[in-house]
Amino acid sequence: MANYPPFAVTVDLVVLTVRDGALKVLAIRRSEAPFKGRWALPGGFVRPKEDLEGAAKRELEEEAGLKPRQVHLEQLATYGAPNRDPRMRTVTVAYLALAPDLPAPRAGGDAAAADWLAVDELVKHRSAFAFDHNQILKDGLERARAKLEYSPLGASFCPAEFTVADLRKVYEIVWGTPLDPRNFHRKVTGAADFLLPLRRTRIEVGRPAELYKLGSARLLHPPMLRPTVGDIDESPDR
Amino acid sequence: MANYPPFAVTVDLVVLTVRDGALKVLAIRRSEAPFKGRWALPGGFVRPKEDLEGAAKRELEEEAGLKPRQVHLEQLATYGAPNRDPRMRTVTVAYLALAPDLPAPRAGGDAAAADWLAVDELVKHRSAFAFDHNQILKDGLERARAKLEYSPLGASFCPAEFTVADLRKVYEIVWGTPLDPRNFHRKVTGAADFLLPLRRTRIEVGRPAELYKLGSARLLHPPMLRPTVGDIDESPDR
DNA sequence: CCAAAAGTGTTTACCCTACACCCATGT
DNA sequence: ACATGGGTGTAGGGTAAACACTTTTGG
Incomplete structure (x- = not known):
């Protein structure tokens, strides 16, 4: 018990909103190495006496200017590959946040620029977020899309x-x-x-x-089914 | 970057199997304080150069004698309340493992006793696992039950x-x-x-x-629906 | 032949899709 | 009157629940 490998623990946020007719994700422009100048998901260290969801809510306010009241927040998954952060051994607990299109202050406490990026564009251009944030975003999108169903x-x-x-x-x-x-x-x-x-x-x-x-229902029953894309005809053109 | 709050990171396993006509979970009798003598989920520290799933697979072999090949393993959720372990600040990444009823060695490398406990009995007797493992078990059960559907x-x-x-x-x-x-x-x-x-x-x-x-399908479509328990008549007796 | 479990057919009800149609407003 | 989206009705196909019935074994 006396000795154990120390880790840094962070939370990262996939904050989604619908704005100008498109699905957007909140991104922060990194002002420090590594990945200086690249986009990344908002996030930060968990404090010593803070629980994980508390840390996520704090970051939501600090970095996105969003009051947790107005936002759906749920844990997404945890990422801990040994080399995901070149500086140190880090485990990040990712949270998924869904927000209405509020007239929210764009940039938060940090000096770094924050912006809503269109998810379609990111996917088209192969994104290029810092760290493993491309994967986290992908998992967050899939979770959000799946959850709409039910x-x-x-x-x-x-x-x-x-x-x-x-x-x-x-x-x-x-x-x-x-x-x-x-x-x-x-x-x-x-x-x-x-x-x-x-x-x-x-x-x-x-x-x-x-x-x-x-209303009060926490489940949509029966579920709304996504149209199956390639049910019979896979090719949309022609 | 120089300074960050250090955390201990562990993995805990909800290992389920069907044995003797009942759903069972693998439990370890704790031989050390805190919670000495109480049941707990198998688990342990993540090593410095090990990824999270790797740690889960290692514990699966060490504590349950199960080869990861034969077992379905997926990440469940992460638990990090500040006081979940009285000794230190710990974050645990819980994994869900589903195993066939193998003639597996019951106790693993540790001296502590290991056993399959019937889930029904645990629920009936309000369990009483160490740490927050009751909650982790509950979440694991719900995940397993839900996933059978689809x-x-x-x-x-x-x-x-x-x-x-x-x-x-x-x-x-x-x-x-x-x-x-x-x-x-x-x-x-x-x-x-x-x-x-x-x-x-x-x-x-x-x-x-x-x-x-x-077969090769990774999805059961259309899904198998759980009979809705209290659809009209909530009381089974009478 | 009987018991027991495997597997097929059939009926009925519900839900989903597609689309015709009507409703309530602004111009 | 007409354009524009909001909302209802309805016919056809598919899936699910319930259960009668047939099949294939062992005793």
């Missing part, structure tokens, strides 16, 4: 009051696939305790849309 | 060659609920690439059963 998590991207169309756009953007508005509507309004109607409407264009807030 | 993971509890009835018993034991043998049969044999028939049979009692090995 959880009320999509609403975490919406403001407190939203319309069915707002929610549908979140699904379409996160999944990158169009959904039938009519079937989507029936599905989410039909699920017990999933959406709570506010008996008010909001007008944008066309018929006013009913406003909802999230 | 993955070929149930077969990890079976030997390399098994019958549909073998697999069904795994599901029934892990979920604690009876399943219709006929619908189960149709479902698992109907899913593409899920089971590979070996064109041989095995005789126990009654009509010989076809032998199968696991």
